[in-house]
Amino acid sequence: MQTKQVMEIASLSAEILLSSGAEIYRVEYTAKSICKSYGIECECFVMPTGFTISCTGDKNETLTYVKRVENRTMDLHKIDSINAFSRRLENEKIGYEDAVKILKDIEKMPYFKLPTRCIAAGFIAFSFTMLFRGTLKDSIAAFFISMLIFKVKNDIESIGFFQFFEYFISGMIAGGVSLIAHKISPALNIDKIIIGSIMILVPGVSITNGIKDALYGDLISSFTRLGEALFIAIAVGVGVGIMLTFSVYWM
Numbered sequence: 409m410q411t412k413q414v415m416e417i418a419s420l421s422a423e424i425l426l427s428s429g430a431e432i433y434r435v436e437y438t439a440k441s442i443c444k445s446y447g448i449e450c451e452c453f454v455m456p457t458g459f460t461i462s463c464t465g466d467k468n469e470t471l472t473y474v475k476r477v478e479n480r481t482m483d484l485h486k487i488d489s490i491n492a493f494s495r496r497l498e499n500e501k502i503g504y505e506d507a508v509k510i511l512k513d514i515e516k517m518p519y520f521k522l523p524t525r526c527i528a529a530g531f532i533a534f535s536f537t538m539l540f541r542g543t544l545k546d547s548i549a550a551f552f553i554s555m556l557i558f559k560v561k562n563d564i565e566s567i568g569f570f571q572f573f574e575y576f577i578s579g580m581i582a583g584g585v586s587l588i589a590h591k592i593s594p595a596l597n598i599d600k601i602i603i604g605s606i607m608i609l610v611p612g613v614s615i616t617n618g619i620k621d622a623l624y625g626d627l628i629s630s631f632t633r634l635g636e637a638l639f640i641a642i643a644v645g646v647g648v649g650i651m652l653t654f655s656v657y658w659m
Contacts, residue, residue, distance in 0.1 A: 411465045413504045418442040419473045420511045429482040431617050431626040438494045445497040456632045478529030489514045529558040529608045549589045550604035572643045579647020582606045587655045609644050611637035
C-alpha cells in the first residue's frame with residue numbers, strides 16, 4: 409500500500425475520533441498505530457479543533473495532511489469502533505478500499521433518533537431532581553423542561569449558531585419555564601427544577617477530557633477543553649440568572 413493511502417486511512421480515523429469527542433492522546437496514538445501497522449513511521453500533532461499528520465513518502469518526499477475539525481460532538485460508539493478497527497489492523501492487514509469502506513461506515517453510523525434522545529434527557533433531569541431531594545412533582549416538571557431544552561438546543565445547533573449561544577438560550581429556557589411552572593403550581597421547588605433540568609448541559613465530559621489531557625502532557629489542549637467547559641457553565645448560568653432577575657419584577 410502506498411504511503412499516501414496509509415495517511416488517508418490514519419487521517420480519516422483521526423478525524424472521526426476528534427469529531428466524536430475523543431481525547432487528544434487517543435487521537436495521536438491511534439493515528440500513529442495505524443501508520444505503524446503498515447510499516448510507516450509518522451508524526452502527529454492534534455489540537456481540539458484540528459490535526460496534522462506528517463511522514464516520509466515512498467520517494468523520500470515529506471507528506472503532510474492537515475485537517476480542521478469544526479463540528480464536534482460526543483459519540484462513544486464511534487470512538488469504540490475506531491479503537492476496534494485500530495486493534496484489528498495490528499493483527500490483520502486490510503486493503504485500502506476495504507479500510508476506507510469500514511471507516512466510512514463508522515462515520516455514517518446512525519445516531520439515536522431525536523425523540524429517543526429527548527426522552528433520555530428527560531430521565532436524566534428526573535433522576536437528578538430526585539437525587540437533589542426534589543419531590544415527585546418537581547422531577548416530573550424537570551423531565552418535561554429538560555426535553556424542551558434538548559429539543560431547542562438541537563434545533564439551534566442545526567441552524568449553525570455558535571456553541572455558547574445554544575447554552576445561553578438553554579439556560580434561559582430552564583429558568584423561564586421553571587418560573588412559569590412555579591407560577592402555575594406554587595408548591596413546586598423552583599431551585600430543584602432548575603438544577604435538575606440543566607444537568608444535561610453540564611460539560612462533564614469536557615472537564616474529564618481536559619484533566620486527562622493534562623495528565624498526558626497535552627497542556628494546550630487541556631486548557632482549551634477546560635476553558636470551553638468554563639464558558640459553557642458561564643453561558644448557562646447567565647441565561648438562568650437573567651430569567652431569575654426578570655422574575656423579581658414579574659412575580
